[in-house]
Amino acid sequence: RTAPTLAHEAYDPLHARAVRVLEENWTGASSVPSRGLYPHQWSWDSAFIAIGLRHVSPLRAQTELETLLAAQWADGRIPHIVFSPSVPLDAYFPSPDFWRSATAGRAAGAPRTAQTSGIVQPPVHALAAWLVHRADPELSRARGFLSRLYPRLAAWHRYLLHRRDLGGGGLASVVHPWEQGMDNSPCWDAPLSRVRPAPARSFRRADLDHGAPEDRPTDLDYGRYVRLAAGYRDRGYADGEGEFAVEDPAFNALLIASEHALARIARELGATGTARHARAGRLTASLVERLWDPAAGAFLCRDVRAGELIPELGVSGLVPLLLPELPREVAAALVRTLGGPHFGLGGTTLLVPSYDLLGESFDPHRYWRGPAWFNTAWLVERGLRAHGELERADALRESFLGVAGSSGFAEYVDPYTGEACGALGFGWTAALTLDLLH
C-alpha cells in the first residue's frame, strides 16, 4: 500500500502507460498537470488526478488533496495554483510575484508558508475526497483522512456560497475566466469585452514557450486576464466589486455534486448529512431556475454584471447532467443536445467538444473554443450513467479510452479527429483513463 512506486497492471498496456504519466508528474507530495507547460500544483487538476491515483496508490491520492488543502486561505478559498518553490519564477506566468499572496492576500488569510494564486477553480474536491476515501476506507480511517479534510472542505463551500453569491440568487460566481477553468471559452467573450486589456508589454507569457500559439488563448485574452487578476489582487482579493462576475453551470454543478459528497463524508464521520443533502437540493433548484434555457436545451452562463444569460453553448452547459436529481425533462433535453448538431456526440464527434460546433467562434484547435477535453468527457460520461443512458455512456467511455491512448494522453484534442493538441502526458487525462478502466 505504501510502496514507493505505483501498482502496475501489466496485462493492460493503456493502464500501464497511464500509470507512467502519473508517476512522471508526481513531485513528492502532489502532481503537476504536465511537465513543461504547468510546473506547479493546480486545484481542479489535483482533484481529478486524485480520482485516478486512488486506483494505484490511495496514499498518494490522499496526499495530493492534503497538500492542496494545506494551502487553503483562512477565508476558505482554495487557491487555483500552489506554487512549487523549486521552480524558477519565469517558468510560468503569472508567477508568485504577480499574485503576491502573502502580502496582498493577508486580509483574506493567505497562508504564510506557501505561495499561491488568489483566485479559485471549480470545487471538485469534496467529490474527489469521497471517491478517494472509498478506494481504501481502512487506510483513510487509519490516517484520519476525512476527519482532517472535512472542516477545510466545509469552509471552502461556505466561502463559495456566501462570499461568492454575487448575483444574490444562491449560486456561486466566478470573478475570472481562469476560475471556471475553461479560460478562453466564447461564453466569456461578452463579459470580457468590457475589460480594458493590460498592455502586452507589461507582462511576458511563458505558455508560448511550450504551446503552439494557434492552440492557446490570444494576447488580447491575456491582456484582459492580467487586468482582471491584478485588479482583484489590488483590492486585497476582496469579493464583490470586480467588473467580471459570471454564474457558470459547470462550476455550480460541481459545487452541488461536492455538497452531496460532503453530506456522505459527514455521515461517515457520524453526523446525518441531511442538511447538506437538502442544501444541494435547493442549489439544484436555483441552478435550473437561474441558468436553464429550455429553448437551447442546455444551461447557459449568467453575466451577473449585465444581468442576463449569455447566449453561447459551451460544454459547461451540459455538465449539470452529472446531477442525478435534475428534473427528468431537463436531463432528457441535455441528452438530446449532446447527440444533436451542436455537440455531435455519437455522430460527427469522438468526444464532447468544449463549444458549439455550429457557433460562430468554433475553432477545433483553440483551447476551450472547440477542442474536446477529457475531464468534461468524464463528467458527461458519469452524467449519462446517472440518468440510465448506459449505451451512450459506454460508447463515450470507449471513445475516451481510445482517444486518450492514441493522443498520448493529450491535454485536449480535435473533437472530430482526436488529433492531440496542447501538452502531452497530461495528468487528468491519464488519471481519468485509469478511473474509466477500473
Ligand code: 9WN
Ligand atoms: C490557467 C492546468 C490548467 C487547467 C485549466 C486550463 C489551463 C491555465 C493556463 O491549465 O489553465 O489556470 O495557463 O492556461 O484551462 O483548466 O486547470 O492544467
